[in-house]
Amino acid sequence: MTEDTTPPRTNHINDTEITPEIVAEHGLMPDEYENVVAHMGRTPNMTELGVFSVMWSEHCSYKSSRKWLKKLPVSGPQVIQGPGENAGVIDIGDGDAAVFKMESHNHPSFIEPYQGAATGVGGIMRDVFTMGARPVANMNALRFGDPSHPKTRHLVAGVVHGIGGYGNCIGVPTVGGEVNFDSCYNGNILVNAMCVGLARTDKIFYAAATGIGAPVVYVGSKTGRDGIHGATMASAEFDDTSEEKRPTVQVGDPFTEKLLLEACQELMASDAIIAIQDMGAAGLTSSSVEMADKGGVGIILDLDKIPCRETHMTGYEMLLSESQERMLMVLKPGRESEAEAIFLRWGLDFAVVGSLTDTGRMVVHHEGRMIADMPLEPLADGAPEYDRPYTPTPLAPHVDPSQMDDTNITDALKTLMGCSEIASRRWIYEQYDSMVMGDTLAGPGGDAALVRVHGTKKALAISTDVTPRYCLAQPVEGGKQAVAEAYRNISATGATPLAITNCLNFGNPERPEIMGQFVECLEGMGAACEALDFPVVSGNVSLYNETNGQGINPTPAIGGVGLIEDYEKAVGNAFTQSNQYIFVLGKTEGHLGSSLYQRFILQDDAIYAPPSVDLELERKHGEFVRDLIDAGIVNAVHDISDGGLLVAVAEMCLPHNVGCHIDDNNTAKFWFGEDQGRYVLVGDDADKILAQANASGLTLTYLGKTGGTELTIAERVHISVEQLDAVHENWLPDYMKTV
Amino acid sequence: MQASVIVFPGSNCDRDVAVCLEAVTGKKPNMVWHGNSDLPDSDVIVLPGGFSYGDYLRCGSMAANSPIMKEVVLKAQKGTAVLGICNGFQVLTECGLLPGVLIRNADLNFVCRNTRLIVDNNTTPFTGLYQQGEEVVIPVAHNEGNYFADDETLDELSGEGRIVLSYAPDDNPNGACKNIAGICDASGRVLGMMPHPERRAETALGGEDGKRMFTGLVEALS
Numbered sequence: 001m002t003e004d005t006t007p008p009r010t011n012h013i014n015d016t017e018i019t020p021e022i023v024a025e026h027g028l029m030p031d032e033y034e035n036v037v038a039h040m041g042r043t044p045n046m047t048e049l050g051v052f053s054v055m056w057s058e059h060c061s062y063k064s065s066r067k068w069l070k071k072l073p074v075s076g077p078q079v080i081q082g083p084g085e086n087a088g089v090i091d092i093g094d095g096d097a098a099v100f101k102m103e104s105h106n107h108p109s110f111i112e113p114y115q116g117a118a119t120g121v122g123g124i125m126r127d128v129f130t131m132g133a134r135p136v137a138n139m140n141a142l143r144f145g146d147p148s149h150p151k152t153r154h155l156v157a158g159v160v161h162g163i164g165g166y167g168n169c170i171g172v173p174t175v176g177g178e179v180n181f182d183s184c185y186n187g188n189i190l191v192n193a194m195c196v197g198l199a200r201t202d203k204i205f206y207a208a209a210t211g212i213g214a215p216v217v218y219v220g221s222k223t224g225r226d227g228i229h230g231a232t233m234a235s236a237e238f239d240d241t242s243e244e245k246r247p248t249v250q251v252g253d254p255f256t257e258k259l260l261l262e263a264c265q266e267l268m269a270s271d272a273i274i275a276i277q278d279m280g281a282a283g284l285t286s287s288s289v290e291m292a293d294k295g296g297v298g299i300i301l302d303l304d305k306i307p308c309r310e311t312h313m314t315g316y317e318m319l320l321s322e323s324q325e326r327m328l329m330v331l332k333p334g335r336e337s338e339a340e341a342i343f344l345r346w347g348l349d350f351a352v353v354g355s356l357t358d359t360g361r362m363v364v365h366h367e368g369r370m371i372a373d374m375p376l377e378p379l380a381d382g383a384p385e386y387d388r389p390y391t392p393t394p395l396a397p398h399v400d401p402s403q404m405d406d407t408n409i410t411d412a413l414k415t416l417m418g419c420s421e422i423a424s425r426r427w428i429y430e431q432y433d434s435m436v437m438g439d440t441l442a443g444p445g446g447d448a449a450l451v452r453v454h455g456t457k458k459a460l461a462i463s464t465d466v467t468p469r470y471c472l473a474q475p476v477e478g479g480k481q482a483v484a485e486a487y488r489n490i491s492a493t494g495a496t497p498l499a500i501t502n503c504l505n506f507g508n509p510e511r512p513e514i515m516g517q518f519v520e521c522l523e524g525m526g527a528a529c530e531a532l533d534f535p536v537v538s539g540n541v542s543l544y545n546e547t548n549g550q551g552i553n554p555t556p557a558i559g560g561v562g563l564i565e566d567y568e569k570a571v572g573n574a575f576t577q578s579n580q581y582i583f584v585l586g587k588t589e590g591h592l593g594s595s596l597y598q599r600f601i602l603q604d605d606a607i608y609a610p611p612s613v614d615l616e617l618e619r620k621h622g623e624f625v626r627d628l629i630d631a632g633i634v635n636a637v638h639d640i641s642d643g644g645l646l647v648a649v650a651e652m653c654l655p656h657n658v659g660c661h662i663d664d665n666n667t668a669k670f671w672f673g674e675d676q677g678r679y680v681l682v683g684d685d686a687d688k689i690l691a692q693a694n695a696s697g698l699t700l701t702y703l704g705k706t707g708g709t710e711l712t713i714a715e716r717v718h719i720s721v722e723q724l725d726a727v728h729e730n731w732l733p734d735y736m737k738t739v
Numbered sequence: 740m741q742a743s744v745i746v747f748p749g750s751n752c753d754r755d756v757a758v759c760l761e762a763v764t765g766k767k768p769n770m771v772w773h774g775n776s777d778l779p780d781s782d783v784i785v786l787p788g789g790f791s792y793g794d795y796l797r798c799g800s801m802a803a804n805s806p807i808m809k810e811v812v813l814k815a816q817k818g819t820a821v822l823g824i825c826n827g828f829q830v831l832t833e834c835g836l837l838p839g840v841l842i843r844n845a846d847l848n849f850v851c852r853n854t855r856l857i858v859d860n861n862t863t864p865f866t867g868l869y870q871q872g873e874e875v876v877i878p879v880a881h882n883e884g885n886y887f888a889d890d891e892t893l894d895e896l897s898g899e900g901r902i903v904l905s906y907a908p909d910d911n912p913n914g915a916c917k918n919i920a921g922i923c924d925a926s927g928r929v930l931g932m933m934p935h936p937e938r939r940a941e942t943a944l945g946g947e948d949g950k951r952m953f954t955g956l957v958e959a960l961s
Contacts (some may be wrong), residue, residue, distance in 0.1 A: 036854065050875025082814060121865045161848075161849075164849050167788075168849055168851075168882075169749070169751075169790040169793065169794070169879070170751065171751020171752070171789060171790075226747075253793070254790075254793070255749050255792065255794075255795065256793075257746075258748075258749055258751065258790070258793075259748055259749075330875070346748065347748065430848075430850055430851055430852050431848050431851070432851060433851045435849055435851065435878055435880060435881045435935070435938050435944075436751055436788075436880065436938075437754070437755060438754075438755040438758060438759075438937065438938060438941075438944065440944070441943055441944070452943070567943065568943070580877060588893075643935070
């Protein structure tokens with residue numbers, strides 16, 4: 001060590017006495033604090049307490065969820081890296097790998113929507129490029145409060161600008177996503193960002209640090225005071241004073257991230273890096289603890305070397321800062337100058353800030369004193385694992401809401417096409433650059449986005465899905481449905497579903513009924529992943545999404561990724577020409593419980609059982625659809641979800657203004673029921689499609705033919721596609737215009 | 740035809756346009772770093788889209804002052820063709836090769852979508868393969884694409900046929916004066932345009948209307 005000449009601070013933060021109040025302010029329970037003391041073998045000082053508190057926060061330690069996450073299926077022949085690294089990795093053939101993850105930025109986005117959403121996008125991209133991948137697609141799953149809530153419009157505008165501001169600048173296309181509006185999100189919006197990258201299977205980078213004496217290097221932006229205790233904030237409920245927490249929201253700089261991305265890619269082309277980790281939640285603390293712990297080594301840090309943006313920062317602040325666009329790397333000894341040259345050329349900070357030791361401890365020096373000396377293992381893995389009590393969700397009545405016999409199908413269709421849940425998201429997605437990088441084959445608006453693997457015939461299909469109202473009514477079925485819908489959306493393009501990432505957004509796990517929702521949603525998800533060979537390779541848990549005791553609907557968002565070998569075989573979800581035959585695959589029973597028809601037409605807020613998911617049939621239908629697409633027998637496919645069959649058909653009319661005539665005499669239940677596992681199929685050769693379905697023993701119903709500029713059902717429904725398009729397109733821009 | 744693509748920190752369509760140029764010319768373009776002061780001889784210089792210098796200060800203003808731009812201006816003055824796309828167009832106005840300025844979109848939102856364009860001048864080296872008055876579809880993706888200039892400049896541009904591309908009157912995505920999507924200098928050899936022709940150069944990506952700009956350049960410059 002160099003000799004320190006700085007005089008010790010008077011009133012050093014570590015001289016503060018640790019009182020129960022200070023422990024509570026750090027979000028640690030009294031028994032958790034006792035554990036800290038036991039692991040330390042003494043009372044921790046303030047810096048050490050700060051480090052323990054973030055590492056043991058719900059956000060970093062998954063202490064309430066770990067027990068249940070372990071039960072999810074995480075393996076399969078396609079899986080190269082499952083949960084536990086910065087992102088999951090799957091094999092997509094020919095030495096190519098897809099690297100992806102989804103993460104929440106809910107709490108910061110509610111407090112400061114632009115920066116909260118922007119840094120969510122920035123953080124998830126760093127998770128992906130840390131692994132050696134180049135990000136090629138961003139997705140997002142957003143939930144806002146009721147449209148009539150006074151804050152909703154401001155939050156929508158801020159979040160959308162933030163996502164666009166970051167993704168557009170760095171030059172990664174935002175290719176799709178989903179949006180819901182519901183009063184349960186009035187005080188807790190959800191901003192879940194997903195990133196998918198591409199790497200070579202032999203050039204994947206991991207976080208485990210090895211090599212005693214190897215230099216620990218800090219690169220990227222300078223460290224400021226922003227985001228201190230962000231991970232702790234993300235692990236607490238909100239109340240009316242939460243907006244006072246604005247200073248704990250980080251500020252993003254996509255330009256720096258673009259430079260960091262390019263510099264990292266350049267260095268990764270060499271073999272100088274041993275380990276690399278993004279400084280995300282809990283910043284320098286969590287990145288250094290995780291790298292050293294995963295490699296089974298120790299680490300010594302000299303904070304005087306940390307590039308700082310502000311003066312007089314304490315060690316406590318440097319360790320807990322969540323300033324963005326920073327990475328920590330362990331380099332092979334002797335390769336420092338080569339790496340430094342790359343980072344300096346990109347105009348980024350580069351500093352050797354420490355080295356690996358064999359002590360199994362994290363030792364931190366600052367201004368001439370040792371300010372922390374802690375055992376790594378309990379920091380990383382010693383957080384208590386809670387088996388929180390939970391109560392099963394009461395069974396929702398298995399009956400349908402009573403229908404109105406006189407429902408006018410035309411009016412109901414118009415209402416649904418223009419309702420907040422189904423209306424076009426164009427106002428949002430046109431603010432995202434969906435085309436940069438020149439490989440977006442199908443951007444927002446389809447069932448799944450399709451992004452070509454650059455320079456090949458292969459394409460990734462990507463979809464984000466969950467139906468929170470189903471999860472609320474019956475979490476097991478809702479959990480299954482979220483996975484099944486991702487599977488269906490990917491299959492509808494012709495791609496084979498390969499793996500998922502998830503973002504599990506729930507309320508306060510200390511309440512048994514919320515914990516019950518969590519446990520049951522995971523049970524359903526796990527069953528679906530198992531049955532569909534659709535394992536979980538990465539994910540994130542966001543709990544305490546509550547304000548003043550009002551929890552959100554359980555929202556386990558799924559990000560699915562699939563592969564199609566020849567993108568020229570892929571199909572879209574729109575009618576493209578006249579005189580084609582329209583079929584429905586799957587049985588239509590007319591299940592109206594928890595449907596949008598219930599919410600918007602019957603305006604009934606009672607909780608009824610959602611449609612159930614038959615996983616075996618789901619798989620058969622998916623395989624059948626993919627085979628038909630591969631054989632070129634169908635030329636458009638659309639999954640049937642929110643709003644049911646007629647909404648799906650209407651959506652297929654819109655993109656190319658091609659109508660259809662349906663010869664049928666069913667009731668509202670048939671048209672708007674949300675039975676699962678169904679697809680609309682369109683093709684030229686009706687006999688062939690029917691023969692294939694008969695051969696497979698599947699239910700396929702002939703619906704009608706495409707053509708004209710109206711959607712008509714027998715003599716009962718006549719509505720022009722133009723009119724449908726207007727109600728569908730106008731809702732969101734009109735809503736965003738009203739002040 | 741040999742092309743050079745200038746890479747600024749924050750450029751993000753440099754690879755996209757290079758892929759397109761290589762497909763059309765069969766030759767890899769030179770990728771030239773902004774900090775260089777040597778620009779290899781080339782038939783066309785492309786300033787790509789993106790967020791050079793993070794769009795900080797003002798879109799394109801810092802890039803316009805980077806070392807390589809002195810060379811670009813010199814070459815342009817000697818007659819080398821220069822194509823500025825999106826952020827590249829902003830750089831061309833900032834460095835004075837083209838008049839006017841690109842201000843924030845009228846609705847204050849970033850916009851990424853296909854636009855219908857009218858080819859108003861097919862006598863430039865960039866537009867020779869289009870019909871005069873032809874309507875083509877090429878996407879835009881920008882936050883500051885709203886072309887603005889004083890009336891005198893606008894009259895001069897239209898009088899001299901220097902409005903090369905304009906948005907169809909019912910499809911102006913940003914409020915640009917005279918629906919301007921692309922303009923050229925007096926020689927016709929420097930073109931700045933907000934739409935991205937490199938994003939419409941393959942049927943798999945929706946069409947080839949943009950590709951004709953590059954194949955036309957090859958015909959005009961080889």
